[in-house]
Amino acid sequence: MAKFVRPALWTVGVLAAGGFVFWLLLALNIPYKSTAAPDTTPGTVPVTTPASTTVLPSGPPSEGTAYVTDVRPGPDDHSAVLHVNLPTCADAPHTQVTEAGDRIDAGVRYRPRPDPDCKQASADFPFRTAAPIGERPVIVNDAESWGLVSGGWKRCDRYVGCHPPADHCDPAYVGQLEFSAEAEFPGTTRACDQNWLVHDLQRHSGQAATRVAYRWAGSFWESFAGAKGGGCAEILAVEPKFPTALCEHLSPPG
Structure with missing residues (x-):
């Protein structure tokens, strides 16, 4: 039994000695060093710079198109006259003509000007073509066809054109x-x-x-x-x- 008592007494002695040392440190108020928490750097909040707004200069006012009420003969085979209804407050009215081999597109364009008292008035605008007009239809108001026939200009049918077929079954x-x-x-x-x-x-x-x-x-x-x-x-x-x-x-x- 003595061989079991001795190790036990040795263990008790070690624990008692350790406790005595810890008590002595407290009694003498000897400071001990603890591990400090790592320093942290406060996060940086990103600052958003407002995007600058670029004001683009406004372009010229859009153009309007005068309504063509009649097409009239000009002084020669390269010319005709557009008779239109035009606002009296229209700025810079001018003809616009595009030629092709089988047609001529023509119109009167203008810049509208705000005016509460603006009224409509008739006006004539002559135009010229590079080649003789001949039998080519003049297209006005986007899709209205006019043709030069014996006796002057006339509005043409959208299907049979300005020169109707001779065959009635066409x-x-x-x-x-x-x-x-x-x-x-x-x-x-x-x-x-x-x-x-x-x-x-x-x-x-x-x-x-x-x-x-x-x-x-x-x-x-x-x-x-x-x-x-x-x-x-x-x-x-x-x-x-x-x-x-x-x-x-x-x-x-x-």
Whole structure:
């Protein structure tokens, strides 16, 4: 048993000696060094510099376009006169002309000036072309066509132009009648001579075609009858002079 008591007594003695030393340090007030917390540097808050605003100089005011009411002859074959409605407060009105081989685009441009009392007034603006005008149409108001014919200038049809085809069955005349009928899609011509026409109109998508009979009215096709079936009965009931050779073999519109 003695061999177990001695190590135990030795351990107790070591602990007692350590405690005595710690008590002595406290009693003598001997300072001891502790590990200081590392110094920290306060974070830097980024300062945002406001972006500078650049004021761009305003450009010149946009130009307006005068409405052309008439095109009149000029002194020679290289010239014409635009008759327009122009604001009385317009600044720097001037003609603008662009030539191509088959057309001439012309107009009167101006800078609008604010004026509560500004009114409209008529004015003439002559213009010249590099080549003779000839049969070229003059396009004004974006899409309106004028042509020089015997007797002066006239407003031309958008489909048959300033020089209409001699053939009354020409597709240009068919396009004209379809436009007048407000057809959304091209139809089908079933029969035609120079005085009479049968045409199936396709007015709206998904709807059945509508058969219409026309007579020539001097410069355009004029409708006079409609038909839901084939043959001539419905057409002859309205116009007995209609030639049966143009309708007797027609099937119903489809």
